Amino acid sequence: MQENRCDVFIIGAGPAGLSAAIYCSRAGLSTLVFGSPEKSNIARAHAVENYFGVAETLSGKALLENGKAQAQRFGTRFLNSDAVDIKKNEDGAFVIKDSLAQPYVSRSVIICSGMGFKKSGIENERKLTGKGVSFCAACDGFFFKNKSVVIVGGSNFATEEAIHLAAHAAKVAILSHGKDFSIGKEMEKLIAKNKIKLMKSPVIKSFEGEDNLQRLIFADGSEMACDGAFLALGNATASDFANRLGLARAGAGNAFIVADPRTGETNVKGVYAAGDCTGGNAQVAKSVGEGCNAAVSVIKFIKGVKAYADYA
């Protein structure tokens, strides 16, 4: 690869991006990854137990380090810098500028920029994330067996998180955090069936606890003891540059990029998307699989072949 030219840009160095990088570079494509693994959502997981091949508990950081080393072994180049600007030239080439305004040119792009969870702004949220405060019931629910947990949010999404937690925790309550609930009739039946408490609560002012979350303090000064607080306030849009490329979007707040799950193709030729940024199950296995699908499509696109062969 010339210094600033390559076959494929990968935006994002989480499970989807690393999986795509392994396939592309192993097939001989010059591959450039923007972003850093430390910013991946899985870097916040202290214990990953549900991903294939992880027989012993592994931290998210260790999983990412392994994935990065694997991609580097096949020649992937990593820029520890974000993609801040992207455009498609008339000749079909893509130009990305990184945070130092350095331009890079490629023939294809795989967007693996993940999903931002809406932050609550509640005091100590950052300090206690991974220590009782969580954004993902499917990921962390297991660690709250027989404990008392709350879900912060008032929508069907919050209810789904609560139902997931009810399979593990002894006590589950949904706190409205100063807003009104907006939950569908079917969901209300499931709330009752799963013995979940709906609590119209004041705004939560802070999460409190030394090493782990122990209690919530509300804006009116009242307190509530709990072992876990799951934030279910919705997804933040993670891919602003999707607008610049004219990519089709979907989901609440148009947070997700529309991509064919079998191929990762978007509505723009040469642009593919994989992982959490396409919506659906926010899990490592799904992101890794979609990273593979998008990479195989890019390999066919760049090499001008109809079928994928293992290029090792």
Ligand SMILES: Cc1cc2nc3c(=O)[nH]c(=O)nc-3n(C[C@H](O)[C@H](O)[C@H](O)COP(=O)(O)OP(=O)(O)OC[C@H]3O[C@@H](n4cnc5c(N)ncnc54)[C@H](O)[C@@H]3O)c2cc1C
């Ligand atoms: C606390 C926690 C625990 C979890 N535990 C589990 C678990 O046990 N098992 C499981 O399967 N899943 C778990 N998940 C979910 C899992 O983390 C995600 O599904 C997974 O990380 C998605 O991978 P991804 O590559 O699509 O996105 P991410 O891992 O979020 O990676 C996105 C990447 O894109 C980069 N990026 C974004 N914008 C730009 C840009 N403009 N330029 C360059 N880079 C950019 C980010 O920096 C990051 O590197 C957990 C999530 C959380 C928050």
